[in-house]
Amino acid sequence: MSLSYQQCEPEFQYHKGQDHDIIEFQVKDFRKDQLRVHMSRKGVLTVSGERSHQGTKGIRFHKEFNPPNGCKPDQIRAKLSSGVLFVTIPKEVVPQPLGQEPLTQVHRASNEKATPPKSETKSFISRLKIERKTAMKVVAGVAVLSLSFIVLFYVYKIYAPVIMHI
Structure with missing residues (x-):
């Protein structure tokens, strides 16, 4: 006798972090x-579950x-705790540009629930998602133009009256 399945959509939250994402x-x-967590050869992360219900x-x-880009597929980990499945997706840490302070990493105890990462205030330039060198060139160009x-x-203010009186 085969089972007939009903599809469900469990609630989930995707938290983005500096060095890893958590679902x-x-x-x-x-x-x-x-439960099953699987990374395909095409780079798609699949989370699935199947259980019998009422015979x-x-x-x-x-x-x-x-x-995310730069994820480490071989280091993806899943943990089930108190009815919550935590899927941790480590990312390659990009070196900080010179002159910027590194972000501090927050460590959680294994029995604490994950909280969403705090949103940090970002400058206008960092929200443009362009490289620092490119941003500096744009700022320099705007300054020269100004x-x-x-x-x-x-020049117009000084020489316009002189030209008009000739």
Whole structure:
């Protein structure tokens, strides 16, 4: 006798961090052996679960994610704790540009629930998602253009009356 399955969509939260991302799934009625986390060869992270429910009926879910650039697929870890499945996706740490302080890493005890990462205040330039050198070139170009406009304005202000009186 085969099971007939009902699809479900468990609640989940995706938390982005500096050195890793965490996906939290609310899977209260699932056991560890009923859950699966898999990274395909094409780079798609799949989280799924399947359990029997009332004899001939079953419940299952299937969710796919595109992991962040620079993730370490061989170091992805999953942990089930108190009905919550935590999937940790480590990322390669990008070296900080000179002149910026490194971000401090927050360590959690294994029995604490994960909290979303705090949003940090970002400057206008960092929100543009361009490299520091490119941003400096843009700022320098805007400064040169502004100074050129100011010089032209004063040249016009001084020489326009002289030209008009000739």
